Amino acid sequence: MMKKSYILLSLLLALACRNGHTSGSALDRDLLVKVYADVLIVREENGISRLDSAQGRVKLDSVYQAYHTSSSEVDSSIQSYKIDINRWREFYDDVARRIEDIQQKQRQQTSN
Numbered sequence: 001m002m003k004k005s006y007i008l009l010s011l012l013l014a015l016a017c018r019n020g021h022t023s024g025s026a027l028d029r030d031l032l033v034k035v036y037a038d039v040l041i042v043r044e045e046n047g048i049s050r051l052d053s054a055q056g057r058v059k060l061d062s063v064y065q066a067y068h069t070s071s072s073e074v075d076s077s078i079q080s081y082k083i084d085i086n087r088w089r090e091f092y093d094d095v096a097r098r099i100e101d102i103q104q105k106q107r108q109q110t111s112n
Contacts, residue, residue, distance in 0.1 A: 027069060027077040033091070035074055037098040038063045 027035070042063055046056040064070055081091045 026080050027073055029091070029094075031067060031069070032074065032077050033094045033098055035063065035067045035069060036078065037095045037102070038066075039074065040095065041099065041102070 026032075039060060042056070042059045046059065060071070064074070081088045
């Protein structure tokens with residue numbers, strides 16, 4: 001009986017440590033909004049210009065490098081938002097606003 005309790009306690013402790021590590025490694029929301037907006041823009045540009053996958057990968061890697069992060073960190077953080085539909089919607093609305101801001105700045109630069 002005591003051995004089973006010890007094993008159960010060990011498993012619970014291991015899960016608690018693992019879950020704490022996962023949530024601790026999530027990117028800051030503001031940073032994630034910026035990175036994800038830029039990733040979506042690069043992906044859209046790649047689709048429009050029909051860049052080969054190697055060129056597209058280089059562009060995406062440069063986005064991750066610019067923000068000192070990785071695709072796996074971004075993907076993991078995104079998944080944490082997708083768990084809760086309301087949280088995902090708020091996050092995605094922020095991303096959409098950022099993309100609109102970028103587009104507006106580009107229009108202003110081309111009109112000057």
